[in-house]
Structures are given as structure tokens and as C-alpha cells.
Amino acid sequence: MFCRFFRFFVKRATFSAGKLFYLCKGKDIFNRTACSAATVFIEWGETLSFIEVKGLRKVYRLGQEKVYALKNINLNIEKGEICCILGTSGSGKSTLLNMLAGLEKPTRGDIFINGVNIAKLSERKLAKFRQENTGFIFQAYNLLQQLSSLENVGMPLMFKGYSRSKRDREARKMLKLVGLESRMKHRPNQMSGGQQQRVGIARAFVAKPNVIFADEPTGNLDTKTTTDVMELMVRMCRKHNLTLILVTHDLDIAKYADRIVHLIDGDIHSDELNEAIYNPDEAESGSAENTENTGKEPAENETKK
Numbered sequence: 001m002f003c004r005f006f007r008f009f010v011k012r013a014t015f016s017a018g019k020l021f022y023l024c025k026g027k028d029i030f031n032r033t034a035c036s037a038a039t040v041f042i043e044w045g046e047t048l049s050f051i052e053v054k055g056l057r058k059v060y061r062l063g064q065e066k067v068y069a070l071k072n073i074n075l076n077i078e079k080g081e082i083c084c085i086l087g088t089s090g091s092g093k094s095t096l097l098n099m100l101a102g103l104e105k106p107t108r109g110d111i112f113i114n115g116v117n118i119a120k121l122s123e124r125k126l127a128k129f130r131q132e133n134t135g136f137i138f139q140a141y142n143l144l145q146q147l148s149s150l151e152n153v154g155m156p157l158m159f160k161g162y163s164r165s166k167r168d169r170e171a172r173k174m175l176k177l178v179g180l181e182s183r184m185k186h187r188p189n190q191m192s193g194g195q196q197q198r199v200g201i202a203r204a205f206v207a208k209p210n211v212i213f214a215d216e217p218t219g220n221l222d223t224k225t226t227t228d229v230m231e232l233m234v235r236m237c238r239k240h241n242l243t244l245i246l247v248t249h250d251l252d253i254a255k256y257a258d259r260i261v262h263l264i265d266g267d268i269h270s271d272e273l274n275e276a277i278y279n280p281d282e283a284e285s286g287s288a289e290n291t292e293n294t295g296k297e298p299a300e301n302e303t304k305k
């Protein structure tokens with residue numbers, strides 16, 4: 001928490017220093033070196049965030065009617081941050097997540113991820129960017145029914161051109177990590193909802209993305225399984241310092257995040273830091289049972305979905 005505040009403070013201070021230099025440069029107070037310093041300061045202060053959203057708008061047209069799903073979103077997210085987008089149904093959460101993940105194009109505005117403005121990429125470059133940088137976890141799991149867990153998890157690697165044996169090797173490692181080593185050959189309809197979502201999580205992480213997007217990932221799960229799945233996602237992200245952007249309407253889920261961005265009617269209503277309720281390091285030191293494995297065995301009482 002302190003680090004996050006410190007980073008925020010350094011960033012603001014640097015940006016302000018840059019602005020100050022910039023304002024003074026026309027008044028002959030500083031020479032050319034100072035002007036260069038101003039540029040460096042401003043650029044460094046401005047580009048520090050891993051994800052930067054500027055003036056984002058999305059308007060859908062329904063016949064004559066215009067739906068302003070997102071009005072004017074400005075948001076910075078840091079590397080390794082778990083950020084929750086919280087809001088009621090229809091507030092624009094999924095629209096925002098889809099834009100950030102490059103699944104839909106905004107009507108207006110910019111989305112910088114790791115310095116690349118994905119709002120301006122061609123479809124071909126965007127597809128490549130998504131493959132190399134992003135993982136997506138869906139509420140309804142979105143697994144291919146005719147494929148086994150192993151094949152589902154290996155899918156993102158197929159798009160990357162991996163051979164069958166390499167795909168299987170990586171997928172097996174991931175399934176083990178999420179506690180599903182005994183379900184490699186199972187198809188989605190032979191598993192519970194919680195198990196299917198574990199497969200979904202393994203698939204999202206297998207290609208080692210920089211950022212994971214999750215849209216109501218526990219929306220179809222019971223309370224016990226929800227806790228298991230949330231803790232698993234947090235453990236996986238913390239372990240690899242991955243950024244997680246999580247959409248939910250449920251305040252109890254939002255409490256897992258470092259930061260809660262509250263959306264109302266397509267605009268940010270509040271944006272606050274949060275003390276996450278689950279800390280894998282503390283949980284690990286408090287439990288002698290925990291091993292290197294980040295996954296847990298699936299709960300016995302998981303319901304079939």
C-alpha cells in the first residue's frame with residue numbers, strides 16, 4: 001500500500017516539476033538544458049503508468065437512438081495492480097473492459113498499454129497485440145465444448161504457433177498450478193462450474209500475458225467456489241506481478257482489489273485505493289499446508305453448471 005502511495009506521489013511530483021519547468025521556459029529563466037529537462041520530466045511523469053486511458057467514449061447506435069455506454073473515462077493503472085471496475089448492471093463495465101482488452105474499438109479516446117495506443121492499431125496488429133499481451137477470463141467460461149481441458153488451455157499457444165507437444169507441456173503445467181492435474185482429459189460438460197473457471201484461468205495465464213481481464217469471473221459460482229477462484233486469480237497475478245482488471249457488480253469481490261473504480265452511467269464516480277482482503281504471502285506464512293503449488297484441489301461440493 002505504501003509503495004503505491006509513494007509511486008503515485010513521485011509521479012505527481014515529477015509531472016508537476018515538468019510543468020513548472022515548462023511554464024518557466026518562455027521567461028528566459030532557464031536555458032535550453034532546463035527545457036530539455038522539462039520535456040524529460042513531463043514524458044517520464046506521463047508515461048509511468050502501465051495502462052493509460054484518455055478521454056474514452058463509446059457510443060452505440062440503436063436505430064435513431066444513441067446509447068452513451070462510456071462518456072469520458074480517464075484512468076491510469078499501474079503494473080502489478082489489481083484494479084476492480086465496480087458498478088451496477090448497465091453502468092458500462094463490460095464495455096470498458098472490452099475496450100481495454102482490445103475486443104472493441106472506442107468511439108473516441110486513447111488506450112495506452114505498455115506505451116502502445118491500442119485504440120489506433122489496425123485489426124491485424126491489434127490481434128497480435130492481444131495474443132502477446134492479454135488474457136481474458138469470462139463469466140460463462142467460454143471453453144470449447146468439444147475440447148479437453150488440456151486442449152482448451154493450449155489454445156492461446158496454438159495461435160502463437162507452438163507445436164502440439166510444447167502446447168501440451170505448457171498446458172499441463174498450468175492445469176497442475178490451478179489444481180486440475182486429475183482433469184486434463186475432461187471436457188467442460190464433465191466438470192463443475194468452479195473447475196471450468198479454473199480451466200478458464202489456466203487458459204488466460206498460459207501464454208504469459210502482461211495483463212489479465214476478467215468480466216464477472218465468479219458470476220456463475222457458489223460462495224465457497226467464488227472464494228477459491230478469487231484467491232487463485234490473485235495468487236497467480238501476485239506471483240508473476242501481473243496486472244488484473246476485474247469487473248464486478250459485487251462489493252465483496254471488489255474487496256480483493258488494490259483499487260476500486262466505481263462506474264455510474266458510463267462515467268467514473270469514484271476511484272479509491274483499497275486494502276485487499278486476501279494477501280497470498282500472509283496466507284502462505286499462516287498455513288503450513290501451502291506448497292509451491294498455487295492451485296488447490298477443487299472443492300468437493302462444487303456444483304455443476
Ligand code: ADP
Nearest residue numbers: 060067069087088089090091092093094095096
Ligand atoms: P455492464 O457490463 O455494466 O452491465 P455494459 O457495458 O454491458 O454494462 O452496457 C452499458 C450500456 O451500453 C447499457 O445501456 C447497454 O444496454 C449498452 N450496450 C452495450 N452493448 C451494446 C451494444 N452492442 N449495442 C447497443 N447498446 C449496447
Ligand code: MG
Nearest residue numbers: 093094095215
Ligand atoms: Mg457486463
